[in-house]
Amino acid sequence: MGHRLTIGWLYSDLMNIYGDRGNIQTLIQRARWRGLEVRVLELGKGASEGIETVDVFFFGGGQDKEQELVYDDLLETKAIHLANAMQRGAAFLAVCGGYQLLGHYYQTAQGERLPGIGLLDVRTVAGGKRCIGDVVIESDAELGLQPRTLVGFENHSGRTYLGDGVRPLGRVRRGNGNNGEDGSEGAVSGNIFGTYLHGSLLPKNPHLTDLILSRALNRELEPLDDSLELAAHNWIKDRELSGSRRA
Amino acid sequence: MTPPRLLAAVLAGKAAGTASRLVGQGGGTTLPGLIASRIEPRTLALLAERLTAGSVLITGTNGKTTTSRLISSLLQGLPARVVANRAGANLVTGHTSAVLAGAGLTGRLRADWGVFEVDEATLPSAVAELKPRAVVVGNLFRDQLDRYGELEMLALTIERGLEALPEGATAVLNADDPRTAEIGYRLGERTGRLKVLWYGLDDPSVAISELPHAADARTCPRCGSRLDFQQVYVGHDGDYACPTGDFRRPERDLSATSIQLNGLDGVRFTVAGVQVGAALGGLYNAYNLLGAFAAGTALGLKPGYMAERLAQVPAAFGRQERFLHQGRRFTLMLAKNPAGFNEILREAERLGGGRHFLLGLNDRIADGRDVSWIWDVDFELLAGECAAETLIATGVRAYDLALRLKYASLKATVDVDLNRALDQLLEAVPAGAEGFILCTYTAMLDVRALLVRRGWLRPYWRT
Ligand SMILES: [Zn+2]
Numbered sequence: 085m086g087h088r089l090t091i092g093w094l095y096s097d098l099m100n101i102y103g104d105r106g107n108i109q110t111l112i113q114r115a116r117w118r119g120l121e122v123r124v125l126e127l128g129k130g131a132s133e134g135i136e137t138v139d140v141f142f143f144g145g146g147q148d149k150e151q152e153l154v155y156d157d158l159l160e161t162k163a164i165h166l167a168n169a170m171q172r173g174a175a176f177l178a179v180c181g182g183y184q185l186l187g188h189y190y191q192t193a194q195g196e197r198l199p200g201i202g203l204l205d206v207r208t209v210a211g212g213k214r215c216i217g218d219v220v221i222e223s224d225a226e227l228g229l230q231p232r233t234l235v236g237f238e239n240h241s242g243r244t245y246l247g248d249g250v251r252p253l254g255r256v257r258r259g260n261g262n263n264g265e266d267g268s269e270g271a272v273s274g275n276i277f278g279t280y281l282h283g284s285l286l287p288k289n290p291h292l293t294d295l296i297l298s299r300a301l302n303r304e305l306e307p308l309d310d311s312l313e314l315a316a317h318n319w320i321k322d323r324e325l326s327g328s329r330r331a
Numbered sequence: 332m333t334p335p336r337l338l339a340a341v342l343a344g345k346a347a348g349t350a351s352r353l354v355g356q357g358g359g360t361t362l363p364g365l366i367a368s369r370i371e372p373r374t375l376a377l378l379a380e381r382l383t384a385g386s387v388l389i390t391g392t393n394g395k396t397t398t399s400r401l402i403s404s405l406l407q408g409l410p411a412r413v414v415a416n417r418a419g420a421n422l423v424t425g426h427t428s429a430v431l432a433g434a435g436l437t438g439r440l441r442a443d444w445g446v447f448e449v450d451e452a453t454l455p456s457a458v459a460e461l462k463p464r465a466v467v468v469g470n471l472f473r474d475q476l477d478r479y480g481e482l483e484m485l486a487l488t489i490e491r492g493l494e495a496l497p498e499g500a501t502a503v504l505n506a507d508d509p510r511t512a513e514i515g516y517r518l519g520e521r522t523g524r525l526k527v528l529w530y531g532l533d534d535p536s537v538a539i540s541e542l543p544h545a546a547d548a549r550t551c552p553r554c555g556s557r558l559d560f561q562q563v564y565v566g567h568d569g570d571y572a573c574p575t576g577d578f579r580r581p582e583r584d585l586s587a588t589s590i591q592l593n594g595l596d597g598v599r600f601t602v603a604g605v606q607v608g609a610a611l612g613g614l615y616n617a618y619n620l621l622g623a624f625a626a627g628t629a630l631g632l633k634p635g636y637m638a639e640r641l642a643q644v645p646a647a648f649g650r651q652e653r654f655l656h657q658g659r660r661f662t663l664m665l666a667k668n669p670a671g672f673n674e675i676l677r678e679a680e681r682l683g684g685g686r687h688f689l690l691g692l693n694d695r696i697a698d699g700r701d702v703s704w705i706w707d708v709d710f711e712l713l714a715g716e717c718a719a720e721t722l723i724a725t726g727v728r729a730y731d732l733a734l735r736l737k738y739a740s741l742k743a744t745v746d747v748d749l750n751r752a753l754d755q756l757l758e759a760v761p762a763g764a765e766g767f768i769l770c771t772y773t774a775m776l777d778v779r780a781l782l783v784r785r786g787w788l789r790p791y792w793r794t
Contacts, residue, residue, distance in 0.1 A: 283703045316734045
């Protein structure tokens, strides 16, 4: 175990917007730099072969139309496999649309509740104004991340609310996060991570990437030279927290 | 007679234009329109009515500036007097400024044609004000989604704009773009009265067989199945069909065949029985050239005339400019989204190894505030055959860019300061070699301003 990493990319063709590919590339490279052999399993509509070998799932965001297209397949073909994967300790990173679909439901503006697959104790309600912009959060202390901050970019209209079964990924210092009301951003439960942050998320947050990788592989990882990653992280963090952004 | 309020608007707008040019605030591309519209909100519509021949609108995510300039050139050669908005000034205030520049102090318009590039999201209002005779819709690549929400919304907005076209107008549509095609199909089904002229490329020898990662319209707009692509030309533009049979590339009224690419120096092809070529490099310029040719066709221009006229287009016409400095060649190119960027990288790959690049990434409003799209650019191309020798990342988000390159196994130096980055490039390029400067929109404006200040380029409102 541990010489190989298998990434399961859910709906890579349909749920791949806002540079989700950057998250995949970061997982791949940081595993390779540690001498692991990496395999990426693209899990499109109808596909489930090999799903039991996946160490870490990535589920990105999509446009509304594309989200509708994967919806039935997610519930009918994937849900049971993903629940099994969660049981055996596989890691999940779900961003934006993917995050919403891992929750209990998405309630449309008309009040209709579209069920999600319920791996995360969160619910999402359609919102009015889109939340768009750079985000800086202070990650949840229980994650033990160093540095504490996470940076990214959000672009969503859904408002997500957390249940008792999850902890937030962090507290918003800049931006809106889950719903723009309670200061929370993202959700974590066991090895499942949901968030609204893209940007892409993982490249500029190498500490989070390594946390997810080590959870997926169930082992410690040797450190890498992250000076460029952290330079990019700090640059945007400092700009956003100092409020010096110009148009 | 010019109504007094319009006259006041024209005078105030023109005065603002002169003033902003004098104090060096750029080319007066939007301020005159803004001032005039405050006095008379209908300035644009009222002045546009005075165009003797009418107007043409150009929209789509990539290539509208080049296509607009080509159409202007076609019309000017007739000869005719043309007013056109400047690059990037593609909102209503930019259009208004353009017609103001063509108006006399009495409000009389000294122009026959208006040629306007239009921001995709504002097409409905532009159609309402300008009542164009033709609208060109090029492509709909993922671009600045953080400004408009989502691509689907954008397609519907464009559809709404075209639906409101006046009787007898033509929608000139790129058949190779699935989203543009769907707009045309739906319009045909719903209104039936609209004239559509389809254009597209038909030459497998210049196509790639696979969609690049950046392609974002891979699915059938009807049923969501993955589209089968026989050919891919640029981004997601190509020859496609849905495996379920409910959607396919429309038949082309104008089809470009026998396409010859000559690096960044030019492109030529056969269309409507004539050879068309211009000093604009890259396959993406084949689309711009063909789009302009198609617009000309819709307006009744003859193929032979257009071929002759387009052949005379100067190289600096596109969104690429070249200049010589101290025996070194430099090419300045706008690269604002994955599709455009990948095209340029593919072109660089065709040119072979040993290249020097300065890459500029900003995240201001005009660039798009979300820079995550750089992860959809195939920078890995630079690690392969063409083995970039120098990579310098600059602009507001230089670190993001350098990080993207790191994960493509490339090493870049970072300098957020453009001035120093430019000096670095000059130092890196050996005599007789060529350097490429690829930038997002506002980074491009910044680089250009610097180059003008250093005396290597002329200011754009005088060219
Ligand atoms: Zn279909």
